[in-house]
Amino acid sequence: MFELFGMEFYQLLSFGRQLGLSVMGGASLWAMVFLYIAHNKKVEDSSGIFLTWIGLRMRWLVIGGGLLSVAMWTILTMLIPVAAHEGVTLITVREGVLNAMNLMTPLYLAIGAISIFALVKYKNPYVLFNNKKGYSWFYMVTFILSSIAVSYYTDLRGLPANEIIFHIFHGFHSVFTLGTVLCLDFMFLSTQKTPFAQKHIFPLFPQISKVIWVGLSLDLLSTLLIYPEAIALTPRFYFAQIVVGILIINGILLSGILTRRILKNIEEGHKEGSLKWEWFATVAGAISITSWSAITFVDQFHDMNISLEIMFAVYAAIIGVLIIGREIWSKLDRRAEEMHMNM
């Protein structure tokens, strides 16, 4: 079976599953919130149009995340029985994951079915929500399904209460952190060329950031439940701790001074100086996404044996690639601009 630097193939699949479910959960949560806020806006308030637009656009994140997680789950359930009993220390972990995946079979089938349904209905997204009452049955269902699936990543039966709470928080926090960070970035990129849309969507960012902070606290505080037994002083531990430190500083800047400056610029009309702040926000966004993904990634690989220097070199390289990628995206994505032109 594939193994590289102490990382096993099933752990890589588990990371893909976690990533997909986090994006699905985060996008469902925020799309649901935006559609609800939009519904409660007065008819003459144009912000409702933008919130509905971004809420419906988020279904692509839900569909993408859902299909990714189902694909990873399918390979995991097909592969693990063959790979079992390879190493004494990993048997429990691998069997725990396998049992959880088997128990969650109906849930993953439902995620696959609802994702395909939304994909088939891509030309008519209005069937996904109740226009009269302002709630979306689709996002509600996908949020519940992804939250349960992401929290139950290992078999919790028979475990002590502290370990059960730790695992649930440890899994679920990804919806509030990684999933929400990716949604924020999606919104930032989707509205980069439409100052008018930014004016309605950016003021929500500080409130969204609060959920990310709460998500990180679920993870940080739940580690106290398993301290000190579960702590191993490996490069993986030091890497995760340093990245959390970077994340917090980056988060303070992104949800603090950068958001304040950008909002001020939007209110005053876009000036030359605002480009500089938007570029800083782009860098901070890239650091945020890479850091959350990196923490989630290393978390899956208990026996990873990569040095700290290499981990940070890869981390820095990914941040660089993301910054370049975002520049390319902002040049290629014309849909937001078209919507603005049609207003």
Place this chain on the structure above:
Amino acid sequence: MHVVAQKIFQRKSEVVMFLAAISILLSVATVALTGDFLFWKIAKVFYLIGVIFILFDK
């Protein structure tokens, strides 16, 4: 220095979160050198206080 810090951090929550981040980074050094987790625990306390401040931020 003081003026720059005041421009960057305008809320109590930002200052407390900054202290949490510094404590985490310090804990990496102290854990590696002495195996002591004191700063790691202090960071969690700062973080918890910071989150409470953030939730009440307008």
